[in-house]
Amino acid sequence: MAKIQRWFTQHGNPMLVVAGTLTVIGWLMQHLADQGLIANGAYGIATLVAGLPIIFKAISALRARVMSIELLVSIAVVGAVAILEFEEAAMVTFLFAFGNFLEQRTLQKTHQAIQNLTEMQPTTATMVVDGQYQEVEIDEVDEGAVLVVRVGDQVPVDGGIINGSAEVDEALITGESKLVDKTTGDQAYMGSIVENGQILVQAQKVGEDTTFGKIIELVEEAQDNQAPMSKFIDRFAKYYTPFVLVVAILILLFTKNLRLAITILVLACPGALVIGAPVSNVAGIGRGAKAGILIKGGDVIDQLAQVDTILFDKTGTVTEGRPTVKSIKEYQEDHWLALAADLEKQTNHPLARSIVEYYEKRGQKTTADFNLPITTIKGIGIKSEYQGQTIWIGSRRVLTENQIELTAQQSRDLQAIENDGQSVVLMTVDQKLVLMVGLVDQVRKGVKETFEKLKQSGIDKQWMLTGDNSVIAEKIAKTIGINQVKAQMLPEEKALFLEQLQNDGRHVLFVGDGINDSPSIAKANVGIAMGNGTDVAIETSDVVLIDSDFSNIKNARRVAKATMRNTMQNVGIAIGTVALLLIGVAYGWVNMASGMLFHEISILVVIFNAMRLLRMKF
Amino acid sequence: MTKIIMKLDTLTCPSCMTKIEGALNKMDGVKGVKVLFNASKIKAEVEPEIKGEALKQTVENLGYTVKDLKTKVSES
Numbered sequence: 001m002a003k004i005q006r007w008f009t010q011h012g013n014p015m016l017v018v019a020g021t022l023t024v025i026g027w028l029m030q031h032l033a034d035q036g037l038i039a040n041g042a043y044g045i046a047t048l049v050a051g052l053p054i055i056f057k058a059i060s061a062l063r064a065r066v067m068s069i070e071l072l073v074s075i076a077v078v079g080a081v082a083i084l085e086f087e088e089a090a091m092v093t094f095l096f097a098f099g100n101f102l103e104q105r106t107l108q109k110t111h112q113a114i115q116n117l118t119e120m121q122p123t124t125a126t127m128v129v130d131g132q133y134q135e136v137e138i139d140e141v142d143e144g145a146v147l148v149v150r151v152g153d154q155v156p157v158d159g160g161i162i163n164g165s166a167e168v169d170e171a172l173i174t175g176e177s178k179l180v181d182k183t184t185g186d187q188a189y190m191g192s193i194v195e196n197g198q199i200l201v202q203a204q205k206v207g208e209d210t211t212f213g214k215i216i217e218l219v220e221e222a223q224d225n226q227a228p229m230s231k232f233i234d235r236f237a238k239y240y241t242p243f244v245l246v247v248a249i250l251i252l253l254f255t256k257n258l259r260l261a262i263t264i265l266v267l268a269c270p271g272a273l274v275i276g277a278p279v280s281n282v283a284g285i286g287r288g289a290k291a292g293i294l295i296k297g298g299d300v301i302d303q304l305a306q307v308d309t310i311l312f313d314k315t316g317t318v319t320e321g322r323p324t325v326k327s328i329k330e331y332q333e334d335h336w337l338a339l340a341a342d343l344e345k346q347t348n349h350p351l352a353r354s355i356v357e358y359y360e361k362r363g364q365k366t367t368a369d370f371n372l373p374i375t376t377i378k379g380i381g382i383k384s385e386y387q388g389q390t391i392w393i394g395s396r397r398v399l400t401e402n403q404i405e406l407t408a409q410q411s412r413d414l415q416a417i418e419n420d421g422q423s424v425v426l427m428t429v430d431q432k433l434v435l436m437v438g439l440v441d442q443v444r445k446g447v448k449e450t451f452e453k454l455k456q457s458g459i460d461k462q463w464m465l466t467g468d469n470s471v472i473a474e475k476i477a478k479t480i481g482i483n484q485v486k487a488q489m490l491p492e493e494k495a496l497f498l499e500q501l502q503n504d505g506r507h508v509l510f511v512g513d514g515i516n517d518s519p520s521i522a523k524a525n526v527g528i529a530m531g532n533g534t535d536v537a538i539e540t541s542d543v544v545l546i547d548s549d550f551s552n553i554k555n556a557r558r559v560a561k562a563t564m565r566n567t568m569q570n571v572g573i574a575i576g577t578v579a580l581l582l583i584g585v586a587y588g589w590v591n592m593a594s595g596m597l598f599h600e601i602s603i604l605v606v607i608f609n610a611m612r613l614l615r616m617k618f
Numbered sequence: 619m620t621k622i623i624m625k626l627d628t629l630t631c632p633s634c635m636t637k638i639e640g641a642l643n644k645m646d647g648v649k650g651v652k653v654l655f656n657a658s659k660i661k662a663e664v665e666p667e668i669k670g671e672a673l674k675q676t677v678e679n680l681g682y683t684v685k686d687l688k689t690k691v692s693e694s
Contacts, residue, residue: 005681009627060680064640104628139688207690208623220657238636282656 284563421475
């Protein structure tokens with residue numbers, strides 16, 4: 001039986017054409033040529049061709065103890081043949097099969113978003129075996145394998161670069177379409193493209209374990225994670241089919257009208273109802289994915305449409321998370337900045353890195369190599385010796401540490417920089433301040449506008465929560481138009497504050513990027529993580545903004561609201577169709593064939609309605 | 619535990635899901651069957667001695683075409 005069934009699936013389209021042609025011939029013979037016998041013959045064969053696959057499907061479902069829609073149709077068709085209604089039998093089977101075909105076609109469109117993603121995965125790799133290059137299928141690459149990636153190639157795995165250097169486009173992973181320099185010791189990610197140069201990569205993660213593989217997995221699972229609405233409909237559908245069967249039998253028993261009973265069977269097919277809600281979700285999630293918004297499921301959409309409060313982290317979320325030099329004061333004409341850059345190069349502090357970057361950009365030359373050893377003093381900065389002088393670079397505390405007196409001008413400068421909300425780095429040589437650098441963490445683009453839009457969409461309570469000090473926090477809050485700020489907060493305090501709001505009956509959205517935000521992201525009704533954030537934050541979140549584009553928060557909200565509306569429309573269309581058809585039957589306006597036609601039309605209508613979501617503009 | 623991933627032709631009816639899940643879950647040594655309707659994929663966890671081919675056979679017996687079968691053995 002399995003073989004026959006597979007044969008049916010493989011030859012579905014030609015069979016459909018045959019059944020369709022025969023149905024048309026039958027109709028012509030019956031209504032135009034008045035050849036009843038030939039007509040019934042054509043109808044009969046058409047019914048067999050289109051109907052057998054349906055009956056087989058119904059039986060195999062029954063074996064797995066599922067009463068499927070096919071069962072209703074099968075019984076109806078057998079019934080129609082029994083009362084010699086060949087025309088209706090042919091029409092119903094053909095329309096049902098044709099409807100399925102169209103459904104499959106249109107559904108594929110809504111799946112395009114994931115398919116596009118999947119197709120971006122590399123399929124082959126060039127492995128290095130005993131110094132020889134070997135082209136292999138991607139599935140044959142295991143962890144530890146050494147692969148060569150040449151210009152124009154996609155990196156086929158996640159792994160470390162063991163040789164060579166290249167300019168790499170990581171847009172697929174980070175969303176940032178600018179070239180990144182990669183060299184020995186750096187990480188390369190699957191899906192990124194080598195634009196220049198050549199690298200040898202040792203595979204650490206392959207296939208679905210890679211970052212890119214995980215993104216795909218997330219989207220795939222998200223689309224099947226259903227909203228409460230469609231879960232309800234799923235449960236409903238399970239009991240609905242047997243229920244309809246019972247109703248039809250009752251009608252048959254009481255009215256002795258087999259015709260009416262089988263018409264009810266056909267009309268009650270829950271097609272549009274079953275597919276209406278999930279298809280909206282799939283389309284909504286697909287639309288989000290296209291814009292770099294990963295929504296992890298239908299229930300997230302539901303929640304996201306409901307939130308009324310937003311809490312968000314500052315550093316790395318509304319700001320870039322990468323401070324840049326804004327002001328610089330040099331109090332001695334010397335090469336102190338060059339020395340500072342050289343010393344700072346040896347530490348990993350974010351402010352230090354920014355100073356090095358600034359120097360390299362400004363001087364357009366690499367830092368001179370002074371080769372001085374440094375000592376890191378925790379909480380203050382770094383210390384070194386240069387030509388017999390003691391050098392300190394660090395926060396304000398280097399002044400108190402060395403009892404350094406500032407000149408009037410220097411005090412004014414320091415005051416001004418701090419009042420502006422900049423972080424300060426000072427450099428002292430022996431007892432004198434020689435260099436003052438002010439750094440700011442740039443606010444991301446479109447943040448202020450996003451908050452305004454969110455407010456308009458009903459998220460009227462907006463709080464910024466940050467571990468940073470209140471001067472900097474207030475300054476940033478002002479530029480992004482937020483007036484509620486909580487500064488110097490620990491991770492657990494953030495989560496606690498969020499919980500209090502939830503206890504007050506608010507639906508809270510939390511946006512963050514770091515490990516310290518994860519508790520809040522997990523606790524919030526909807527947690528959004530920035531794509532450049534930490535893995536923990538991304539995994540615990542409900543929504544990931546792949547390219548860390550802040551304005552995508554308002555887009556995510558819009559998609560969620562539109563999807564919810566779309567779902568309701570679809571449920572309305574489906575219930576409306578069934579109701580209208582039942583009224584139609586009661587008054588004798590609809591028969592089996594036209595009922596089936598309306599059903600299939602309603603299914604296509606809900607699918608097309610859902611597809612509008614895919615075309616939504618931001 | 620071995621993880622098995624099968625890719626199918628596009629699934630059209632949500633009832634296919636229940637059907638496939640039911641049939642696979644009835645097999646010995648197979649658990650955690652997940653049918654991803656929209657991605658037309660099946661994911662299942664099986665005991666190491668169970669062969670992916672056996673699962674493929676079951677699914678094909680239900681009348682679906684398995685386009686791709688992947689078996690992943692994890693150490694744990």
